Amino acid sequence: MRIHTFVAGLAMLGGTAVTASSLAHATPPGTVTGFNIAADPRSYSGSCPAKIGWKATIHISNPPVQVEYRWERSDGAKGPMRKVTITDKTADVTDTWQLGGSGSHLNVWEKVHVISPVDKTSGFAPVRITCS
DSSP states (O other): OOOHHHHHHHGGGGGGGGOOHHHHTOOOOOOEEEEEEEEEEEEEOOOOOOOOEEEEEEESSSOOOEEEEEEEEEEEEEOOOEEEEEHHEEEEEEEEEEEOOTTOOOEEEEEEEEEESSSSEEEOEEEEEEEE
């Protein structure tokens, strides 16, 4: 009896007919499902500071999804929070970092940290830098 009362009550929510069947088939909200990340170049040798670029492809389910993220680096720095609305299954985000001085030998990385709609972090994209 209680189940029938609950379903009948749902049928009048907000003046819109809602059935148990339509609730069971509702599309779940989109979320971040994964990443691809790379640095360019992956290895640098030459005069410094070196300018390194990172690109991450954020994969989502059920677009559109608003994603809030930031870049994080091996030196502990955290970039500003950024927002992007992804309207397809993927979107590319980028960052650059200039670093190194004369005679430096560095191993660095960056990663993407998604804050919303789910807390998820990409793998690291490492770079080896040798400054002349």
